[in-house]
Amino acid sequence: MSAVSESAGSGASGRRVGRLEPAALAGVMSRDVAIFGRYWKATTFSSIVQPTIYLLAFGLGLGKFIPHILHVKYEAYVATGVVATAVLFSSAFPGMFNTFIRWQFQRTYDAMLAAPVDTEELITAEMLWVSLRAGVYGLAPLLVGFFFGLQPEAGMLLVPLIGFVTGFGFVGFGVTVAAIAKTIDNFNYITSAVLTPMFLVAGTFFPLSNLPAGIRAIAYVNPLYHCVQLVRDASLGNLHTGDLGHAGVLIVFALLMWRLAISQLGRRLID
Amino acid sequence: MAGEGDRAAGGAVPAISLRGVVKRFGQIVAVNGLDLEVPSGVCFGLLGPNGAGKSTTMRMLTAQALADEGSISVLGFQLPGESKQSRLEMGVVPQLDNLDVELTCRQILTVFSRLYRVPRAERAAAVQRALEIANLTGRADTIVRELSGGMRRRLLVARGLIHRPRLVLLDEPTVGLDPQVRQELWSLIDNLRSEGVTVLMSTHYIEEAERLADTVAVMSAGRIIAQGTPAELVAAHAGKQVLEVYGPPERLAEVSALAAGNGWSSRRSGPAVAILRAEDLDGAAPEGVRRPSNLEDAFVALTGEEIE
Numbered sequence: 184m185s186a187v188s189e190s191a192g193s194g195a196s197g198r199r200v201g202r203l204e205p206a207a208l209a210g211v212m213s214r215d216v217a218i219f220g221r222y223w224k225a226t227t228f229s230s231i232v233q234p235t236i237y238l239l240a241f242g243l244g245l246g247k248f249i250p251h252i253l254h255v256k257y258e259a260y261v262a263t264g265v266v267a268t269a270v271l272f273s274s275a276f277p278g279m280f281n282t283f284i285r286w287q288f289q290r291t292y293d294a295m296l297a298a299p300v301d302t303e304e305l306i307t308a309e310m311l312w313v314s315l316r317a318g319v320y321g322l323a324p325l326l327v328g329f330f331f332g333l334q335p336e337a338g339m340l341l342v343p344l345i346g347f348v349t350g351f352g353f354v355g356f357g358v359t360v361a362a363i364a365k366t367i368d369n370f371n372y373i374t375s376a377v378l379t380p381m382f383l384v385a386g387t388f389f390p391l392s393n394l395p396a397g398i399r400a401i402a403y404v405n406p407l408y409h410c411v412q413l414v415r416d417a418s419l420g421n422l423h424t425g426d427l428g429h430a431g432v433l434i435v436f437a438l439l440m441w442r443l444a445i446s447q448l449g450r451r452l453i454d
Numbered sequence: 455m456a457g458e459g460d461r462a463a464g465g466a467v468p469a470i471s472l473r474g475v476v477k478r479f480g481q482i483v484a485v486n487g488l489d490l491e492v493p494s495g496v497c498f499g500l501l502g503p504n505g506a507g508k509s510t511t512m513r514m515l516t517a518q519a520l521a522d523e524g525s526i527s528v529l530g531f532q533l534p535g536e537s538k539q540s541r542l543e544m545g546v547v548p549q550l551d552n553l554d555v556e557l558t559c560r561q562i563l564t565v566f567s568r569l570y571r572v573p574r575a576e577r578a579a580a581v582q583r584a585l586e587i588a589n590l591t592g593r594a595d596t597i598v599r600e601l602s603g604g605m606r607r608r609l610l611v612a613r614g615l616i617h618r619p620r621l622v623l624l625d626e627p628t629v630g631l632d633p634q635v636r637q638e639l640w641s642l643i644d645n646l647r648s649e650g651v652t653v654l655m656s657t658h659y660i661e662e663a664e665r666l667a668d669t670v671a672v673m674s675a676g677r678i679i680a681q682g683t684p685a686e687l688v689a690a691h692a693g694k695q696v697l698e699v700y701g702p703p704e705r706l707a708e709v710s711a712l713a714a715g716n717g718w719s720s721r722r723s724g725p726a727v728a729i730l731r732a733e734d735l736d737g738a739a740p741e742g743v744r745r746p747s748n749l750e751d752a753f754v755a756l757t758g759e760e761i762e
Contacts, residue, residue, distance in 0.1 A: 210568035214554065217561045290552035294613075297516045297546035298569040299538045454479070454510075454519035 203307060207300045211308035214295075219316070226320070230273070234265045234324035238331050241388055252390055255419060262328025263415040264387035266321045266342060267349065267407050271382055274317040274350035278357015279370050282309070282448065286361070292452055302449035310354045310441065317350030318343040325418060338417035345417065348433045349410040355440025362448035386411045406436040467530045469494045469621050469652040470515060475524035477510055477676075484510040486676030488524070492654055494620075497647040499667030500656040501749075503757060507676040508656035509549060512625045515654075516546055529621055542571060544621040545614030549629060549656075551606055555599040559590050559609055562598065563616055570617035580616050587642065588612035604635035611642060622646060624655040628662060640666060660750040670749070674757045684749050692751035693731030699742035700726045709740055721754055730755060 219226070242258040252260045285291040295305055321342055325333065360373050384391070384398060385407040391399050402408045409429040416422050470492040477485040485507045492498045502508050513519035515528055517537035526533040528540040554562055563581040572580045585591045588608040590601075598606060607627075614622060624643065628636040643666055646653055657663050663670050664684045671681040680687060699709045709727045713720035716738065719730040729735070730751055732744055 206571055207569070210565065210571075213568050214557075214565040217557055217565060218554075221556060289555070290548075290550060291554055293518065293548065294552040295569060296518055297541065297548065297614075298566060299541040299571065300569055301538060453517070454477075454513060 202301075203304055207304040208308040208311065210298075211295060211300060211305055212312045214291075215309070215312040226273075226316075230269060230320045230323040231327060233272075234262065234269065234327045237265050237268075237324075238262060238327060242331050245388075255415075256332060258331040259328065259333045259419065260415070261388060262324050262331060262333045263418045264385075264411050265324040266346065266414045266418075267385060267410040268382050268387055269324055270317045270321045270346040270350050270410065271353055271378065271407055273320050274313050274353040275357040275378055277313045278310075278354035278444075279361050279364075279373065280357075280367070281313075282358045282361035283364065283367050283370075286448070286452065296452060302452050303445050305452075306358060306445050306448055307441070310351055310358065310444065313354040314347050314350035317354070318345075318347030321346030321350075321414075333418075336418055336420045338420055338422055341417045342414055345410060345413050345430075345433070348430075348437050349406060352406055352433065352437040352440045355437070355444040358444035359440065359447045362444070362451050381405050381407050384408070386415075406433055409433050467494070468492055468527075469529060470654060471525075471527045472511075472514075473525045475511075475514065475521045475526060477507075477514060477519060478522050483676055485514070485521075488673075488677050490671060490678055492652065494652050495647075495650050496668040497643065497653040497655065497666050499663035499670040500654065500673055501658070501660070501663045501667075501670050501753065502656070502673035503658055506673040506757075508658075508673055509625055511673075512546075512549075512623055512654075512656055515623055516541060516544075542617075543619055544623065545617070545619035547611050547614045547622065547624045547627055549625040551610060553598045553606055553610060553613070556597065558595045558597055559585060559588070559601075560594045562609065562613060566613050567616050572617050580618075584612040584616045587615055589638070604631060604638070607631060607635065607639065608642075611639065615646075619651065621652045621654070624653065626656055626658065628657075628659065636662075660748070660753055664749045672753060672756050680752075680756050687752045687756075688747050688749055690752070691755045692747035693733060694747055695732040695744050696747050696751055697729040697732035697735065697739060697742045697744050698723065698726040699729070699740050712738075712740065719755060 238258060238261055241261045246257040246261075249257050251257060292305060296302065322339075325339055325342065329335065360370065364370060384394075384402050385405055386402070387407075391402050391408070394402070409432045413426055413429040413433070416426050468491045470490065472488050472490040475485055475488040476483065488507070488511065490511075500508050500511065510519055514521055514526060514533070517534040520534055528537070529543055531537065531540040533540070554565075557565070560581060563584045564577060567577045567580050582591075585594050588605075588611065590605060590609060590612070593601065593605065598609065601609065611624075611627070627643065628639050631639070640662070643653060643655065647666075647668075655662070655666065667684065669681065670684055670687060671678045672687070673679070680691065682690065699706070701709070706722065706727050709729075710720060710722070713727065713729050718735070721728055726742075728751065729739075729742075730747065732739065
């Protein structure tokens with residue numbers, strides 16, 4: 184039977200029930216909003232402090248020796264690069280930890296799946312919420328950057344959208360990891376072996392152009408690299424047609440991770 | 455589409471129908487050819503020892519576990535394809551507390567009013583009503599973590615009733631609760647039935663089934679082995695009277711041997727040996743205390759298992 188049922192349902196509700204119903208997505212996300220109401224201060228604090236530390240350490244420290252990279256003031260180079268770092272950490276980590284905790288420890292997902300919400304809606308809503316938040320908080324490094332000499336630019340208005348698409352991919356990655364992990368300790372492997380190198384080899388703090396060809400090739404399949412390039416071009420007023428390629432990679436990554444997260448976690452949520 | 459005709463028939467449709475349902479987890483067969491029909495408007499007790507397959511059956515009714523064989527329909531909807539429609543009109547109270555400990559009572563109920571599609575204009579009233587059902591109006595804005603075990607269980611029940619469901623699944627509703635909280639929940643369940651809501655309740659507490667259920671199905675090793683009103687089950691499987699013989703262990707062993715020799719159905723019951731169908735015993739009956747048979751006697755006779 185198709186998941187998209189054309190049945191009019193029984194008389195009592197008379198409601199059509201289909202796939203990815205907005206009401207179900209909104210219901211699941213309303214829970215995230217309620218939880219966020221308790222934690223927004225801590226989240227906001229760390230999203231401001233982290234880029235500040237990066238800019239102080241790299242901008243003021245390294246910036247004295249490297250005033251410019253590829254004609255970009257080093258502080259501006261780091262501030263725009265760190266947007267992607269902020270998006271990565273605010274999406275991949277909730278994807279892994281929140282999913283595992285809500286699924287295995289708090290059984291929140293069990294409770295919601297007993298209501299008229301299916302696994303596709305549940306996982307999609309959770310991913311949407313995390314990536315919306317990641318997109319908004321991705322602006323924090325730019326705000327901090329303004330205090331370090333970064334100039335406001337109209338293209339910066341695209342940054343939340345870029346952060347959203349990138350975050351959607353990385354939260355999907357995190358959900359997939361959570362679905363496959365046997366214990367929460369297994370996340371250490373992913374953090375040290377995948378996420379840390381990914382965030383270093385993305386053109387965040389230094390350009391990739393001088394790296395050996397092999398490593399550069401790896402960077403090109405790193406979605407974070409494409410996020411960094413796109414954010415930097417948008418924020419510094421350098422958008423060009425080549426950026427469509429970066430956007431395309433990010434969109435494909437997001438869609439692939441979405442379906443992967445649903446297939447991997449979806450079949451583990453149902454016995 | 456299957457089930458369309460049934461739905462049009464209205465009241466004749468059973469609230470729940472399972473036919474030949476099998477569910478395996480690897481080598482373990484949790485549910486083994488289960489046939490079960492729950493008519494509309496009754497409180498139906500699914501009684502069985504731990505591990506009988508009750509919780510697995512409950513999870514299959516919300517399509518959170520999928521049957522390997524057989525067919526399941528809930529409120530006229532075929533599962534698993536139409537499960538979401540049936541879940542719109544049913545409430546679920548799980549055995550394990552899965553409340554959001556970081557949220558307040560009001561927040562949890564509001565989230566679930568949305569998940570259950572309560573229209574926006576009616577949400578505040580639905581939440582208020584649920585708080586009243588749970589007797590938590592004074593604690594509406596308390597975080598769940600700070601509630602007592604009994605309050606949490608009442609909130610768990612109210613969460614499943616937020617949308618005025620036609621059918622409520624209660625999985626071991628009072629397990630681990632103190633007697634007073636259990637009484638509160640029993641009156642809550644009794645109220646549901648008097649409002650015409652169909653209730654399917656799994657339990658391994660005999661008293662719970664005896665007090666609340668119109669019909670009891672005894673489940674053992676993944677299937678139903680007997681079904682009827684509590685009185686019918688007692689009459690059919692334990693007779694009218696039970697003779698309890700007390701004494702030191704040697705005396706009890708003697709009585710057990712005597713019962714076995716005469717073909718009487720008996721069991722050890724704490725410090726005594728209980729002989730069923732004492733009304734049929736002739737003069738050979740040992741000295742003891744006679745009492746009316748109860749559902750526990752029938753249950754043990756049926757499943758061969760002692761319960762609490």
